[in-house]
Amino acid sequence: MELKEFFPFWKTLTPDQQARMTASARAYTAKKGEVLHRGQADCLGLVCVQSGVLRAYTISDEGREITLYRLYQRDVCLFSASCAMRAVDFDIFIEADQESLLWIIPPEVYxxxxxxxxxxxxFTNELMAGHFSDVMWLLDQVLNKKLDARLAAFLLEAADRENSDSLSLTHEAVAGELGSAREVISRMMKYLQSEGMVAVSRGCVQLVDRAALEQLAGDSLR
Amino acid sequence: MELKEFFPFWKTLTPDQQARMTASARAYTAKKGEVLHRGQADCLGLVCVQSGVLRAYTISDEGREITLYRLYQRDVCLFSASCAMRAVDFDIFIEADQESLLWIIPPEVYxxxxxxxxxxxxFTNELMAGHFSDVMWLLDQVLNKKLDARLAAFLLEAADRENSDSLSLTHEAVAGELGSAREVISRMMKYLQSEGMVAVSRGCVQLVDRAALEQLAGDSLR
Structure with missing residues (x-):
């Protein structure tokens, strides 16, 4: 992917600004599992995902990781350039979930x-608002910690019932079962998918990691 | 407070831009307890706090409130103008904690x-990063800190704010602040009382042993 494809405002830049961005960007291939950015101590730069998947997470005092969001092809990672922004006062870690081809733009250039x-x-604002929305969703989940557990329990039950880990289910139908809304279920399914617990395709849900689903469901059974 | 005092970039604006901001801003006095903004359905505008205190919070599906951050004199409230920004996909509520004198700038002007x-x-970016940092801190609290330490910290903070060791607080309200349930808070209050740190009576909490509360809160204040 060309650099300019990541920036919808590219055409509004002067030729000089475009040239500076292009000249400073370097292509980099991150290995699977490589940690690209470790909190405020680091300041790698703005990272554009040409291919692959990056995971953004925080680490608790006890060393527990919690995934904040993932970045896929065409996504731009803002917090790896957090030193380029004022008032960012928290530590985010960025890791390559798979081998990933990136563009990296130095923080001072951006x-x-x-x-x-x-x-x-x-544009930066919009990126941050998107990440903010992800974290607000996560906060809501953590505080209300029910729907994720209930959804996991429901899927395990359905698999037992059907005697198959491949379930024919629309998000609408699941929402009906759990007294929730379709969009809420879709988002939660996406989350379970990003955590590698299920694989979702049109009208079908595949249970991928039963052990993880059982652990998650445990919260609602306790 | 004059409008321009809220915007460190005021001098970089053209006379036209300054005039438009000044002409569109209206002074407004919010009553104590008044809800100014109710999620994405509302779009009041950019709110500048001349005096008083505003509280930003979310509400869970079950109607539980959790405080995200507070805005004091000189603070600018961004999410009451969330319709002016793209990619803001979450509901924040804004309430006046005390009678508050505000400037309100219409979202389309901003x-x-x-x-x-x-x-x-x-500047908008910086405001958002500041709020983002608050929410990340909260997420960390919720995920990692013990409720007893959080409750102690909350009581000390409230006492500082009210400038009194005798707090008018229901367990329900405290639960809302800490993203917990009333029964959980009642139980924890009972514990703090049994430890001689507070004295609890109907709708009132008295701080009895500040030193012990501070030690307990130490875990979450660090």
């Missing part, structure tokens, strides 16, 4: 661009 | 300003 270009600054 | 002015867009 900071300068944001200072010069309102479209660039507003 | 959105236009962000589109025109890189300094305004970067």
């Amino acid at each position: 900071r300068q661009l944001m200072e010069q270009s309102a479209p660039a600054a507003n | 959105r236009q300003l962000m589109e025109q002015s890189a300094p305004a867009a970067n």
Whole structure:
């Protein structure tokens, strides 16, 4: 993927700004499991995912990791350039979930661009708002810790019932079963999928990691 | 407080932009307990706190409140203008904790300003990063800290805010603040009381042993 494809505001930049971005960006292949960014101590730069998957997470005092969100092809990772932004006062870690081909733009180049270009600054804003939304969703889950456990329990039950780990189920139908809304179930399914517990395709849910689902369901059974 | 005092980038604006902001801003006095903004359905505008305190919170499906952050004098509230930003996909509620004098700027005026002015867009960015940091801290609290330490920290904070060791607080309200359930808080209060740290009576909590509370809170305050 070309660098400019990541930035919807590319055409609003001056030729100089475009040239600076292009000249400073380097292509990098991250190995599976490679940790690219370790909190505020690091400042790798803005990372654009050409292919592969990155995972953003935090680590508790006790060393427990919690996944905040994942970045897929076409996504831009903001917090690996957190030193380019003021008021970012928390530690995020970024790891390659798979071998990933990236563009990396140095933080000072991106900071300068944001200072010069309102479209660039507003794009940054939008990225942050998207990540913020992910974290708010996660907070809600953690606080209300029910639907994820209930969904896992429901899927395990259904698999037992059907005697198959491959379930023919629409999100609408699951929402009906759990007294929730379709969009809520879709988002939760996406989360379970990103955690490698299920594989979702049109009208079908495949149980991939039964042990993890059982552990998750345990919360609601206790 | 004058409007321009809230915006460190004020001098970078054109006279036209300044005039538009000034002409569109209205002073508003929110009563104690008044809910100013109810999630994505509302879009009040950018709110600047001249005096008083605003509380930003979310509400779970079960109607449980959790406080995300508070806004004091000189603070600017971004999410009451969430419709002015793309990719904000969560519901925040804003309530006046005390009678508060505000400036309110219509969302479309602020959105236009962000589109025109890189300094305004970067300021918005900084506000969002600040709120993001608050929420990340909260997530960490919820995930990792013990409720007893959080409750102690909360009581000490409230006492500082009210400038009194005698707090008018229901267990319900405390549960809302800490993202817990009333029964859980009641039980924990009973524990703190049995340890001689507080004295609890109907709708009132008295801080009895500040030193012990501070030691307990130490875990979460660090």
